[in-house]
Each structure stands twice: as C-alpha cells, then as structure tokens.
Amino acid sequence: MDFVNDVIAWKRDGHELDAGRLRAFVDGVVNGSVPSYQASALLMAMVLRGLSDTETVELSRAMVESGKMLDLRVVRRPVLDKHSSGGVGDKVTLVLAPLVAACGAVFGKMSGRGLGHTGGTLDKLESIPGFRVQLPQGEFVRQLERIGVAVVSQSERVVPADRILYALRDVTGTIECDGLIAASIMAKKVASGTAALVLDLKVGRGAFMGDLHHARDLGRLCRLIGDFYGRPTTCIFTSMEAPLGRTVGNRLEVEEAWQVLRGEGPEDVREVTLNLAGALLALSDLGVDETEGRRRAEAALADGRAAEHFERWCFVQGGRWKPGEFHRLAAHQTRASRAGYLTGVDAMAVGQAAQIAGAGRRRIDDTVDPAAGVLLERVVGDRVDAGDALAAVFSRDPARRAQAAAVLDRAFTIGEEAPQRGRLMLGRMEVEG
Numbered sequence: 001m002d003f004v005n006d007v008i009a010w011k012r013d014g015h016e017l018d019a020g021r022l023r024a025f026v027d028g029v030v031n032g033s034v035p036s037y038q039a040s041a042l043l044m045a046m047v048l049r050g051l052s053d054t055e056t057v058e059l060s061r062a063m064v065e066s067g068k069m070l071d072l073r074v075v076r077r078p079v080l081d082k083h084s085s086g087g088v089g090d091k092v093t094l095v096l097a098p099l100v101a102a103c104g105a106v107f108g109k110m111s112g113r114g115l116g117h118t119g120g121t122l123d124k125l126e127s128i129p130g131f132r133v134q135l136p137q138g139e140f141v142r143q144l145e146r147i148g149v150a151v152v153s154q155s156e157r158v159v160p161a162d163r164i165l166y167a168l169r170d171v172t173g174t175i176e177c178d179g180l181i182a183a184s185i186m187a188k189k190v191a192s193g194t195a196a197l198v199l200d201l202k203v204g205r206g207a208f209m210g211d212l213h214h215a216r217d218l219g220r221l222c223r224l225i226g227d228f229y230g231r232p233t234t235c236i237f238t239s240m241e242a243p244l245g246r247t248v249g250n251r252l253e254v255e256e257a258w259q260v261l262r263g264e265g266p267e268d269v270r271e272v273t274l275n276l277a278g279a280l281l282a283l284s285d286l287g288v289d290e291t292e293g294r295r296r297a298e299a300a301l302a303d304g305r306a307a308e309h310f311e312r313w314c315f316v317q318g319g320r321w322k323p324g325e326f327h328r329l330a331a332h333q334t335r336a337s338r339a340g341y342l343t344g345v346d347a348m349a350v351g352q353a354a355q356i357a358g359a360g361r362r363r364i365d366d367t368v369d370p371a372a373g374v375l376l377e378r379v380v381g382d383r384v385d386a387g388d389a390l391a392a393v394f395s396r397d398p399a400r401r402a403q404a405a406a407v408l409d410r411a412f413t414i415g416e417e418a419p420q421r422g423r424l425m426l427g428r429m430e431v432e433g
C-alpha cells in the first residue's frame with residue numbers, strides 16, 4: 001500500500017502525522033488492509049521519533065472510533081474508574097471498587113487480560129470460584145445501577161485497534177512510547193464510558209517507569225486526552241520499589257484485599273487505596289472534596305460497609321466468596337542468610353518468581369494458576385535473624401517451584417543498619433492545573 005509506505009517514511013523523517021493519516025493507519029490496521037509488517041514499521045518510527053501532543057490525542061481519537069463506544073449515561077450517575085500502570089502485588093482495585101460503591105458512588109471497570117507477573121484484576125477475581133467476568137452490556141449496566149460496582153472483561157468490540165496494535169507492540173519492541181501508551185490506556189477508558197478517572201502511576205524498580213519525571217510526562221498526556229473528551233483525570237504517583245502488601249499471586253491477593261476491606265491488612269495497600277478513594281469520590285456526584293472523600297472511605301472500612309459491599313458484589317457476579325477457602329499449594333521457603341535488617345525487597349524479582357510459579361502469563365494464551373504466588377513473611381525495615389523465613393513461593397509444579405525459589409532467594413537484601421523508610425505517595429496531578 002503506497003499510502004502507508006508514505007506515512008511510514010513521513011514519520012521516519014520526523015514529521016508530524018495529521019489526523020487523516022493517523023485515522024487511515026488505524027482503520028487499515030482494523031480492517032486488515034495495513035499488514036502487520038507495515039504497522040510494526042510505523043510503530044517503530046513512532047517510538048524513535050516520539051509523538052507530539054496533537055498526534056497523541058488524534059491517535060487516541062482514531063482508536064476510540066475504531067470500535068464501539070459505550071454510553072453509560074443510562075446509569076444516570078457518573079461511572080468512575082481507576083487505572084494502574086502496573087505494579088507487583090497491586091490488588092488495589094479489589095478493595096477500591098467495593099469501597100467507592102459502599103461510599104455511595106458508582107465504580108465500573110472494563111479490564112483487559114494483559115501480560116504480567118501476576119494476572120490482572122480479572123484473573124484475581126476469577127480466583128474466586130464462580131466469579132463471572134464476562135457480562136453482557138445490559139447486565140453490566142443493571143449491576144452498576146443496582147449495587148454501584150461491576151468489573152468485567154473488555155468487550156472485543158471496544159477499541160479493536162488497541163488489541164491488534166498492543167499485540168504487535170508486545171513482540172516488536174514498541175511498547176515504550178509515552179504517546180502510544182497514553183493513547184492506548186485512555187482510548188479504552190473513553191470508549192468504555194468512564195466519566196472520570198484516577199490513574200495510579202507507579203514509579204520505581206518494580207514499575208516500567210523508573211522515575212517520577214517520566215511518570216509525570218505520561219500523566220500529562222493521559223490528562224490531555226481526558227480533557228479532550230471531557231473525562232476528568234487525576235494522576236496519583238506511588239512508589240513501586242518493593243511489592244505492594246505481602247502477597248503476589250491471584251488468590252493470595254484477594255485474601256489480602258479482604259483483610260484491607262475489613263480494616264486490617266498491610267498499611268501500604270490501605271494507604272494507596274484510601275488516597276485513590278478520596279480522589280475518586282471527589283470526582284463523583286457526591287459533592288465532596290478529597291479530604292471528605294477519604295474520611296468517608298476510612299469510615300466504610302472501619303464499620304464493615306466496604307467488606308459487606310465486596311461480599312454483595314461477589315454474590316451478584318456469581319462468585320462464591322469464602323475467605324481462606326482455597327487449595328493450598330506446596331511451598332518453598334526463602335530464609336535469611338544472616339542477621340540484620342531487611343533493607344530491600346526487589347519487586348521485580350518477586351514478580352518474576354510469582355510468574356514462574358504460575359501466577360502470571362508470559363504469553364497471552366498462557367493460563368494462570370489461581371493459587372500460585374509469593375507470600376512475604378518479612379518486609380523492608382524488619383529485623384531478621386539468620387535462618388528466619390523471609391518468604392514462601394507456592395507452585396503446583398516442583399520444577400517451577402524450584403526455579404521460582406532461586407529467583408526469590410535473590411530478591412532480599414540484608415544490611416547492618418535499619419533502612420530509611422521511603423515515601424509511598426510520591427505526588428499527584430489534579431484535574432485543574
């Protein structure tokens with residue numbers, strides 16, 4: 001196709017692509033007239049040259065319009081959503097969704113499967129026997145009206161361009177481009193009918209963004225697209241040096257989320273969730289600011305409404321939720337090689353161990369094991385003696401368990417001195433400003 005060849009050369013030579021060219025490219029990818037080798041070449045030119053703000057917004061527009069756009073105005077309330085750029089042990093959505101609903105707002109999420117150290121939110125929910133993530137649109141809407149919370153798998157008809165482009169990017173070294181990432185994330189949110197959004201942008205060794213500066217750039221682009229579509233977007237930046245909480249793995253993470261919903265559980269999961277809840281409630285129609293939103297969320301965790309809402313949500317979506325009731329797999333324990341303070345837990349290594357154990361996917365068609373994963377017995381700052389248990393890795397398969405254990409063993413650093421406590425909440429970018 002000569003036209004596409006020209007578009008590739010145009011971008012390769014550093015020129016800006018206009019809306020028409022971007023639209024023709026996206027439409028061609030979806031209808032099959034642009035072959036994958038040309039699409040990959042253009043994606044690589046975009047990675048190497050970068051995308052301008054206008055290109056980013058126009059690309060997201062072409063992607064939104066490549067498929068069906070859900071109109072959730074039938075719910076007659078703003079439907080809120082949250083997106084995380086991905087972190088190890090990130091089970092925040094499992095707590096946040098029923099929490100926001102327990103506070104009287106509406107939380108609706110359409111989620112993709114994706115690749116990752118552990119499965120995504122859908123895999124975590126599916127670790128609850130019977131939980132249905134594939135709901136027809138009418139049922140999704142009715143559930144939002146009825147109980148104010150629903151998390152379902154993304155319809156194939158929403159942003160079909162992203163499915164094709166993301167799969168190509170995954171195998172052609174073209175994930176890393178902020179414009180492509182922002183367009184991909186926001187097109188899915190806009191087309192799914194999200195009225196307002198909070199982005200949890202993770203920064204650190206366990207995240208794909210190593211520094212706050214980079215996260216701010218991505219946040220700015222996402223907000224640009226949100227503004228274009230009139231979907232207020234707040235960005236919150238959180239640290240991802242060590243895993244969030246003590247569990248990494250689908251069912252293990254649901255169990256931990258349940259503890260947080262009951263007002264217990266690890267402080268870091270609770271803190272990130274409360275920050276996001278405050279920000280989301282401030283974007284709702286409840287007429288509260290973030291401080292009041294957070295106060296209401298704390299109250300719902302303390303008085304049992306959030307946990308109750310989680311149970312109702314599971315029930316309505318078919319899940320048979322019984323805390324602690326799941327098949328426990330054989331474990332390998334990692335132990336401290338010497339006495340001292342735990343000064344580091346490498347999130348990336350813990351994530352890799354969980355993935356090897358069977359908790360995550362390497363390829364999109366891999367299946368995940370709901371019970372596989374890692375449980376951290378000690379966290380950064382803890383004093384340990386030689387031989388103390390630091391973590392356990394659970395896997396059905398002895399060979400995988402041994403391989404995961406070898407990775408996990410290298411995740412811990414022990415020093416003489418107690419480490420300084422790093423900051424968890426790194427900053428924010430509000431709707432106005």
Ligand code: URA
Binds near residue numbers: 166175181182185
């Ligand atoms: N997540 C997405 O949804 N898209 C990207 O491009 C990267 C991460």
